[in-house]
Amino acid sequence: MLKSLKVAGMAAIAGLALAIPSAKAERNQDANSGVKTNFTVGAWSYKTNPKYKRKEVDYASAEKPGTIVIETRKRYLYLVLDNGKALRYGIGVGRSGFTWKGAEKISRKAEWPDWRPPAEMRERQPDLPEFMEGGPNNPLGARALYLGATEYRIHGTAQPWTIGQAVSSGCIRLTNEDVTDLYGRARVGAKVIVN
Numbered sequence: 198m199l200k201s202l203k204v205a206g207m208a209a210i211a212g213l214a215l216a217i218p219s220a221k222a223e224r225n226q227d228a229n230s231g232v233k234t235n236f237t238v239g240a241w242s243y244k245t246n247p248k249y250k251r252k253e254v255d256y257a258s259a260e261k262p263g264t265i266v267i268e269t270r271k272r273y274l275y276l277v278l279d280n281g282k283a284l285r286y287g288i289g290v291g292r293s294g295f296t297w298k299g300a301e302k303i304s305r306k307a308e309w310p311d312w313r314p315p316a317e318m319r320e321r322q323p324d325l326p327e328f329m330e331g332g333p334n335n336p337l338g339a340r341a342l343y344l345g346a347t348e349y350r351i352h353g354t355a356q357p358w359t360i361g362q363a364v365s366s367g368c369i370r371l372t373n374e375d376v377t378d379l380y381g382r383a384r385v386g387a388k389v390i391v392n
Contacts, residue, residue, distance in 0.1 A: 249287020249360050251375050256283030265389045267369055269296055272361045276382060286375045289359040291367040301345040303387045306380060310341040315348060318366055339373040340380035344389055
C-alpha cells in the first residue's frame, strides 16, 4: 500500500544534521515486510495496561500550556494544559545506563519516520539494519518528535507492550495511538522537560 508523505526541514539523525529537501514522496508501507529485527510486530493482540491509558488529569505546574514534562520514574509524559490540567500519557523510558535528564525543545516532527540506528547501537545489537524505512514495523512507530540536536526523540513504537517499562536506549516511547495524538497537539519549539 502506497502512502503519500511530505518530508521537509532539517533532520537530526544519529547526531548528524542531514538536509532533507521539501518533496512529496510515495511511501511503500510494505517495504519492511522482509526485514527481520527484534522490533517486528507479531500477529497477537495487545491490550494496554489501564494505568497507562491517556487521560486528562489535575496537574499543578508553573510551566506554560504546550510544555511537555516527562516523569521517567513514574513512566508518564504530561502535556501541560490550561487551568491546572494536563494530558497524561503512559510511556516507555531508557533502560539502566540510558536514562537522561534535562530540557530541550521540539526541533522537528515526522510522520512514519525513517530510522538509522546509531553506530553504537548497532555495535551492541549487530542484527540491526543500518537503515529502516518508516512503516508499521519501524521502531520509531507512527510519529516522532525530535528533541533539539540530540539523538533523542519522543516516538511511537511497534512494541506497545513496552509502555511502562525501561527498555529503550534513551528515547521516550508511546503507543502509536498516543504519539499520533501528541503529535497533533505538540508544536515545534515547545519546551520538553525530562525528569
